[in-house]
Amino acid sequence: MDLSITVNGIKFPNPFLLGSGPPGTNARVLAKSFEAGWGGAVAKTISLESNKVVNVVPRYGKLRSRHDGEVIGFENIELISDRPIEVWLEEFRHVKKEYPNNVLIASIMEEYNKERWQELTRIVQDTGVDGFELNFSCPHGMTERKMGSEMGEHPDLTEEVTGWVTEVTKIPVWAKMTPNITNIKEPAMAAVRAGVNGISAINTILSVIGVNLDTLRPMPTVEGYTVPGGYSSQAVRPIALRMVSQLALALPQETSISGIGGIENSHDAIEFMLLGASTVQICTGVMLQGVKMVEELQEGLTKFMSDKGFNSVQELVGKSLPYFSTHMDLVKKMKEARRHKAGEAARDNEWAQKDITEKTAELTSN
Ligand SMILES: Cc1cc2nc3c(=O)[nH]c(=O)nc-3n(C[C@H](O)[C@H](O)[C@H](O)COP(=O)(O)O)c2cc1C
DSSP states (O other): OOOOEEETTEEESSSEEEOSSGGGSSHHHHHHHHHHTOSEEEOOOBOSOGGGOOOOSSOEEEEEOTTTOOEEEEEEOOOSOOSOHHHHHHHHHHHHHHOTTSEEEEEEOOOSOHHHHHHHHHHHHTTTOSEEEEEOOOOSSGGGGTOTHHHHTOHHHHHHHHHHHHHHOSSOEEEEOOSSSSOTHHHHHHHHHTTOSEEEEOOOEEEOOEEOTTTOOEESOBTTBOOOEEEESGGGHHHHHHHHHHHHHHSOTTOEEEEESSOOSHHHHHHHHHTTOSEEEESHHHHHHOGGGHHHHHHHHHHHHHHHTOOSHHHHTTTTGGGOOOHHHHHHHHHHHHHHHHHHHTOGGGGGGSOHHHHHHHTOOO
16 A cells, blocks of 8 residues: 655655654664654654753653553653754764655754754755744643743744745645634744645643652653743644644645644544545654664554545545534534434334324424
8 A cells, every 4th residue: 555645745655644742853773763764753852952952851750550551642852853963963964864765854943043943944954855844832831931832832933933944945834733823823824824835733742640649749850840841742732633634624724734643553644634634743652662663654654544435635625614514503403303203203104003184293393
């Protein structure tokens, strides 16, 4: 089965991408994932000055099922990449040369400064990456420097900064949305107005993973203290699915969607595609299962397509969107269905069961 899909003019060997984060943190892991069968990857977010990025340990926290200990939620307070930009530029060139058919997307982030954003865009573009993802969505740490979700939470900033990037790009640009906002359509439409080709959604949801009842310290605890961090993994999937469907119904036809949030297997990935995503990204799932999980993704999608008679991945994108409606319409449909059922129940051979006058009244509208 051919699992390829062309999105914004880029041919993806399959719709499965590593999401920006630890799975795409250097050339070695990117190469390993392409060897394993991933169609593409969004590399870990980079900026011009890595020396400003200092991570803490520990920086992850898990929420486990009370029933069997399975990880259902994951919090991180990790920052963007702490590796120097020169190293990244070299690695982007190298990875693109070694894996020309896999799609490499650079995730970039900078401070509120036009020159810096445009410089970063230009030097990364020169390495031959296939596209950009603008990180307007990291919800912690970077926000103290007015970066990440500080921009994605304010549609006017999203539009302005996106415009700086699209002014100098020749390759497709996606903007990655934060879910920590009331109406995700607003920053997404702002990015569209400024010329993006696609929207990636969602980044992590602000969270506190728990409190240690021995020490009374909230987690993850660093030297006794914490900050709220980004929540990911399977618990966020329903929220991500809702946001992706809202975007798919609102965005212009030509704006692509890359669906992200809690995907762990082919079933989850297909749900995102049916709700409008042309590609899907997986971050925490890869951290917990390893890059080999792509084998099940490919097998599951292939089986689904042949079972359901889909001839291309493109055909299933957005297939379930027509089944969203309004609550008022659901009520109307339900009433109609009931009337229909009533009609079915009122077949002629029932006449003898009831008094003829009663039956006549039942079928009379006035
Ligand atoms: C440890 C960790 C680090 C992350 N770093 C980044 C990042 O650098 N840039 C970014 O855009 N998203 C980052 N993310 C967010 C993910 O790409 C993704 O949007 C989110 O985790 C939801 O998807 P998932 O449930 O598949 O992880 C990170 C997530 C995790 C768990």
